[in-house]
Amino acid sequence: MPIITLTTDFGWKDPYVGAVKGAIYKELEGITIVDISHEVAPFNIAEAAYIIKNAYHSFPDGTIHIIGVDAEHTPENKHVAVLLNSHYFICADNGVLALIMSKLRPEKLVEINIHDRISSNFTTLDAFVQTACHIARGGTLEVVGKPINRIRAIHGVIPKIADSKNVIHGQVIYIDNYGNSVTNITKEIFDEIGKGRKFEISARNERFNKIFHRYSDLINFNDKENKRDVDGKGLVLFNSSDHLELATYKSNPLTVGSASTLFGLQINAPVIITFVES
Template sequence: MAIITLTTDFGLKDHFVGALKGSIYKELPDAKIVDISHGISPFNIQECAYILENSYKSFPDGTIHIIGVDSEPTQENQHIAVLLDGHYFITSNNGVIGLLTSEINPEKVVEINIPNPLHGSFPVMDVFIQVACHIARGGTLEVVGKAFDQLKDLTGFQPMVTDSGNKIIGSVIYIDNYGNVVTNIRKKFFDAYRKGRDFELNARTTKIKQIHNKYSDIINFSLEKEKRKGAGDLLALFNSSEYIELAIYKSDLNTVGGASSLLGLDYRDTITINFL
């Protein structure tokens, strides 16, 4: 039986997540359900796309991913099912798949058109669950919809380059549980324009001139302990997804604060890199 994952902005206070799982088990008693996240900020497509991009590859091919963010259907927000990189994604055409398709071409995309769909306020359960269970039973996408070629791009996700290639203008796309600030600037993009030059990363009034590969790189173990940088110090690094991230080493957002609170950064705030 294929794995079915759930990624939503439903939270855990209400009945929605439990109802989804119950509906799946009613159809497929032997189903394997994995929660990726139900803590997506409401209607935050970029945050959802970032989490999805960094989680789906950990699952085996054939996994079915249900995405319950901004899922109410309209003429401009069609329900779609996508086969991409060996995985199935059931979502609305709201741009959440755009981050994945910017790197990998989808194998199939259909606009969902199942018989006698319910048109209520809970389309993830009324429609997406039906499609996921159909696929999990070995069904094909052609049965649940017709070919679709109008996938929306994820607007605002890509950084800009200005000043004849001497400046990158990026933005904050995600703040994690530690208060670490993830930008939309990938290592490959950064290296393509850096060309070996020195640089200065600017986040509000803070300037950083070095980007590490892991958090502990901030520590110079050749120095005596009292002279080293360490817990509580700011650093920039290429995170596990190869995005530039700003972090406070061994921070706690709920006590001493994290990079987001200490630097005054929030979602969509600007980060710039000047090449010198």
């Protein structure tokens, strides 16, 4: 039986995560449920998109991913089920899959239409759970929805490229546990537009013209340890997910500070890369 994962903005205080899991276990005894994250900022679609993009491919093909972020079912926020890259995604049609679908085409895509058979207003508990359990039993998407051709994209998930091809307009889409500010600019986009040219990265009052490979590359290990003075110094690198990240060395937003606190690089803060001819 396939795995079902959960990514939501429910947090841990309220009963919602437990209720969703209980509803799944009622339907499928012995199913494996994995929590990817329940700490997505409320209604933050870009943050959810970043998290699911960088987690789903670690699971086996056939895994079913429930994404319960901004998921209330309305005429403008329909529910969809997608077979993409051999994984199933069940979510609202609110753009949350934009990061994944930017380079991939769905194998199947349906608008879920079983809501009239369910008498609850907790959409993740009802329509999403019923759809996930149907798929886990070997059911097809066509039984729970009608085929559609496309789903929505959202502003902010994909960076904008200037017509001149000299500037990338990005923004911070995620703050990690260390306070590092992760942008929507990927290494692929940087290499494609930059073509090896010199560059300047501007983020609020900060300017950078070098991208490091690792956090520790900021250190000159030839200096004595008490002479290094690197704690809190800013740096830029492509993180393990190949997203451009602005960080400080050994940051901690609760003590010494971090890129998000020291530089003011919170969610949606603009990050601009300007390329210059060599």
